[in-house]
Amino acid sequence: MRKIRTGILFIVFLFLLSCGKKSENVAKWPYGVNYEVFVRSYADSNGDGIGDLNGLTRKLDYLKDLGVGGIWLMPIMPSPTNHKYHVVDYNAIDPEYGSIDDFKRLVEEAHKRDIRILVDLIVNHTGSDHPWFKSAMEGKNSPYRDYYVWANKDSIRDQISKKSISLDSDNVTQWHAVNGDTLSEHYYGFFNGETPDLNLDNPKVKQEFVEIGKYWLNELKVDGFRLDAAKHIFPTDRATDNHAFWIWFREEMQKIKPDVYLVGEVWSKAEDVAPYLKGLPALFNFDMGYAITSVVKAGKDTIDLIGKYKAINDFYHKNSGEFIDATFLKNHDQNRILSELSADLNKACVAAGILFTLPGTPYVYYGEEIGMIGMKPDEYIREPFIWDFDANDKSQTSWEDPRYSNDETVTPLSRQKEDPSSLYHFYKKFINYRNSSRILTYGSITKTPVKITEIVSFIRELDGSHLLVLHNVSDVEVTIRLTDDLAGFKTIEFDSGNSASVRNSEVKLPAYASVVLK
Ligand SMILES: [Ca+2]
Secondary structure, three states: OHHHHHHHHHHHHHHHHHOOOOOOOOOOOOOOEEEEHHHHOOOOOOOOOOHHHHHHHHHHHHHHHHHHHHHHHHEEEEEOOOOOOOOOOOOOOOOOOOHHHHHHHHHHHHHOOOOEEEEEEEOOOOOOOOOHHHHHOOOOOOOOHHOOOOHHHHHHHOOOOOOOOEEEOOOOOOOOOOOEOOOOOOEEOOOOOOOEEEOOOOOHHHHHHHHHEEEEEEHOOOOOEEEEEEEHOOOOOHHHHHHHHHHHHHHHHHHHHOOOOOEEEEOHHHHHHHOOOOOOOEEHHHHHHHHHHHHHOOOOOOOOOOHOOOOOOOHHHHHHHOOOOHHHHOOOOOHHHHOOOOOHHHHHHHHHHHHHOOOOEEEEEEHHHHHOOOOOOOHOOOOOOOOHHHHHHOOOOOOOOOOOOOOOOOOOOHHHOOOOOOOHHHHHHHHHHHHHHHHHHHOOOEEOOOOOOOOEEEEEEEEEEEEEEEEEEOOOOOEEEOOOHHOOOOOEEEOOOOEEEOOOEEEEEOOOEEEEEO
C-alpha cells in the first residue's frame, strides 16, 4: 500500500515537473512571433481610460508568457488623431501615451525580457498640423515650403480628382487647396488633405529622417521601424524611385545601427512588392493573410494555398537573399479575423495554426489571442483589449464604447487563463511550441502529395530534419494515409487539440485540428 502511494506521489511529482518546465526558445531576433499593439486600446496606467506606455510596460510579463519576441507599436508620436498617424513631432511621445522617460523604461523592461520594440515611422507624410507644414502654408518664402510638394493649379487641373482608388486608399483627390484658396498653388496629399506628402526629392527632408532615425535608434534604443505607406514615397509612376529611396534609407539606418530591423507596408500584389526587398528586407505578406482567411472560411483549400505561398516566397527569396517574410492574419486596417470567420473559434484556431507553422515571422494583432471581434470603420477594429469582467483589471481602457468586443461577446483574458481549452491557451501553446522548434522557425517549406481539399499540408525542413504539418480546415474528421514520401512520419510532435492519432500509417485528424509529425 505504502509503495503504491509513493508511486502515485512520484507520478504527481513528475507531472508537476513537466508542467513547470518550459521548452527552450530557439527563435532569435528578428525571428520569432511579433505582436502589434494599438497603445490607446491596450492598457491604461493612470486611470484616464486611454491606454499608455506605462500600461503596456506592466503587461510585458503577459506578452513574454505568450511567447512574444517583438512588439510593433502603432504610432506613438504626437498627433491630433486617435490613431496618431498624423504626426506633428517626430522626436516626442504623444502626452496621452506618456513621456520620453516612460518610453525609455518600456524599451529597457522589454529588452530585459528579450522582447524587441519596433515603432511605426511615417515617412511619406506629416500631419497638416506639423510645424513644417504650418510654415510651408504661409507661402513660397517659407524655409519649409519645399518640404512638401506644390503645384500650380493649371498644371494639375486634370489630376486633382483623378487618382484611382487602391487597396490602402479610397480617396480620389490628391491635390489640395490651402484654406480654400483655389487660385494659389495646391499641395499633394495622397491619402487626404490632412496628411500632406513630404517632398523626399529634397535632400533636407531626407536628412531630417536620418536625424529622426538617430534619435530613435541611439537615444531611445528601439530595435527597428515599421514603415508605413512605403510605396507612396513618390507617386505611383515613380516606382523605381520608391525602391531606391528605401535602399538609401536602409543604408543610412544601418550606419546608425547595423542590425536595425525594418519591416515595410507595401499593400500590393507580390510582383509589385518584390522590388522593395533590397531596401525593406521584411515586408508584410498581405496576399497570404487574404489566402489563409479565404481557405479557412470556405472550409476547403481549392486555391492551392501552399503552392501559392511557396511561389511568392521563392520569388521574394530570388529577389533578396535576406528576405524575412512578415506573415499575419489581419492588422489594424482590416476586419478582425474572428469576424471574418463568422465568430467561429474553431476556424480561428486553425487559421492561427496555419500562421504559426509557416516560415517567416508571424505578427499577431493584439486581441486576436483572446478572440476579439470587430469590423470597420477603423475604431471598431481597434477596440479596448478585454482584460477582465466589469473592467476589474485597472488596466482596462475605456476611450471608446466598443461596438463589437466587450466582456459579454469576448471571454476576458482573466477567465481564459483559467480555462485550458480557451483560445488564449491555444495561442500560448502554439506560439511557445513554434518558438521551441528550429525547423518551424528557420526551415524551408515544400508541398506534400496529399490531395484532400479539407487538408492544408506541407513539409518544413532544416539541415536534413523534416516535419510534416497537417491542418484540417473542415468540420469533419479526415483520415490521411502516410505512404511513399510521407511514410517516414510516424510520431505526433504537436497536436493542437490532443485528439489526433497515428496508427498503421494513417493519421486521423479531427475537425479543425492542426498536427505536426516527425
Ligand atoms: Ca492613460
